[in-house]
Amino acid sequence: MQPLCDSDCDGLSALMECGGAVNSPGDTMGQSPAHLAACGGQAFFLLWQLHTGVDVNQQDCFGEAPIHKAARSGSMECLSLLVASDARIDMCNRDGHTAEEVALSCGFIDCARYLATVKLTQDTFSRAQSSMHDLKETAAQLKRGKCCQSVSHGKRRRSDGFV
Template sequence: MLLLDCNLEVDLKHLLETGASVNAPSDPCKQSPVHLAAGGGLACLLLWQLQTGADLNQQDIFGEAPLHKAAKVGSLECLSLLVARDAQIDLRNKDGQTAEDLAWSYGFLECAKFLSTIKCIQTIKSSEPSSRGHCVPVLRQKRSFGSTESTNGKRKCW
């Protein structure tokens, strides 16, 4: 990976301001500025790059797209931006891992659950109505502690 100064955001802006293409690999690992922004968890810079035409599915020499980079650092904000822009969540790196797999393995459970839910939603949208019951989202509804209503609709006295 390109070794940048301590301030990744300033370095990426400098790369782009000096004429580097938003999709041009900026280092020997073929990581574009959008890879670096996603891998740095820099959602504002990532959004700006996406608005200027960055390829959000471009893979580096490891087969990783920006979605993989964001999952590895646990940036739910960057993942959300990429998914909202229709990043391919099923892309696999050279080790056969998706971004969801990486989020699970790096311990970013919220990111992994988010990607799992998005995958499930996409599966439901693309499937026929008869197979919609086969996908159950990972996220669950939170229940409040000390509810004042019982299951039969009557109020409990505490």
């Protein structure tokens, strides 16, 4: 079963008029106003939601987060906003599909490429950070080891070799 996507502005207006919280499931499918904004490609409304503290990774009854909805509608603007807000691009929906795979299946090649590039960049950055952390740890261990060798009974060695 393919998740429904209400791109009608009236649905968003109704959710806002009822005064629900930004992270509350606004409809029977568990879709928040952010889900509907992303699905409808309404980047301005989504940006407003992001500024009010919406959970960008909240899943609806289909296991889809707003990033899946933006990918399904082919909205590069909404995808960009969600990625910039630290949406998990590796999150799978109930059918096991990521937003990239959803974009591909809906024929939005540019959106799928964008998400693939972001994922590659995030993975590369994560590996680089991990390598830098390992180097810092090794340097700290070497420094501690060298420091301990130069101390004898709590006293520093003199340059002439006497303690």
